[in-house]
Amino acid sequence: MYLGTFSKTLFPALRIGFMVMPPALADAVQDVIGTLLRGGHRTEQRALARFIEKGHYARHLAAMRRLYRKRQQQLREALAQEITVPCEVLGGEGGLHLTVAMEGFDDQAIAQQARQFQLAPAALSHFYLDPQRGRSGLVLGYGNTSASRYPLALRTLNRLIVQHRRGSA
Numbered sequence: 001m002y003l004g005t006f007s008k009t010l011f012p013a014l015r016i017g018f019m020v021m022p023p024a025l026a027d028a029v030q031d032v033i034g035t036l037l038r039g040g041h042r043t044e045q046r047a048l049a050r051f052i053e054k055g056h057y058a059r060h061l062a063a064m065r066r067l068y069r070k071r072q073q074q075l076r077e078a079l080a081q082e083i084t085v086p087c088e089v090l091g092g093e094g095g096l097h098l099t100v101a102m103e104g105f106d107d108q109a110i111a112q113q114a115r116q117f118q119l120a121p122a123a124l125s126h127f128y129l130d131p132q133r134g135r136s137g138l139v140l141g142y143g144n145t146s147a148s149r150y151p152l153a154l155r156t157l158n159r160l161i162v163q164h165r166r167g168s169a
Contacts, residue, residue, distance in 0.1 A: 001019060001020065001021045001022075001025070002019065002020040002021075003017060003018070003019050004017060004018050004019075004020075005017040005018070006018075006048065009057075009060070009061060009064070010057075010060070014044065014048070015041065015044075016041055016044060016045060016048055068096055068142070068143065070147075071142045071143075071145075071147055072092050072098065072142060074147040074150060075098060075140065075142045075147070075150055076089060076092075076098070078147075078150035078151055078154050079098075079100065079154060081151070081154075082150075082151060082154035082155050082157075082158055083100065083154060083157070083158050083161070084158055084162070085102060085105070085158070085161055085162065085165070086102070086103075087100050087101060087102045087137070088100070088101045088102075089101075096141055096142055096143030097139050097140060097141045097142065097143075098139075098140050098142070099124060099137055099138070099139050099140075100124075100137050100138045100139075100140060101124060101135050101136070101137035102136055102137050102138075102161065103135070103136060104136070104165060104166045105136045105137075105161055105164055105165055105166060106136070106164040106166060107123040107124055107125050107126075107136040107137055107138055107164075108123040108125060108126065108131070109164045110123070110138065110157070110160045110161055110164045111123040111126075111138065113160050113163075113164075114156070114157060114160055117153075117156050119153055119156060119157060120141070121138040121139060121140050121157065122138065122139040123136075123137075123138065123139075124136060124137035124138060124139055125137075127139075138157070
């Protein structure tokens with residue numbers, strides 16, 4: 001069974017989800033959902049169904065794929081220009097983020113200090129069960145950031161990265 005929502009691909013206020021399941025489960029699931037949700041959002045559901053049937057949703061997804069593919073490439077190019085320390089750019093096959101892996105840096109301090117500059121990288125080590133044993137680096141989202149902001153943002157991050165090299169304090 002697969003559950004999904006249109007809130008990420010269209011807009012959060014839509015609040016319509018969906019399920020993909022074997023046909024044998026459909027009646028039982030429909031009974032439960034009908035009891036729990038009492039069939040709300042019928043107008044929105046009809047409008048969304050027409051939007052999908054007319055091909056608008058598929059065109060929207062294709063346009064978003066092109067936009068995010070371009071944004072990711074622009075971020076990769078800006079990283080290559082602005083980050084002066086040895087690093088490895090990972091990911092990009094799924095999601096709207098890239099991972100910049102760097103050895104010998106306090107990624108949690110970098111991420112925390114970056115917030116003072118309205119930047120929001122996530123520390124890669126934070127995603128490990130034991131952050132002390134994990135790789136250091138930054139996870140950079142590009143879903144809601146204009147590519148025009150990349151150079152200045154990455155110059156700022158680069159300054160913070162250089163300041164937080166382990167053993168250089």
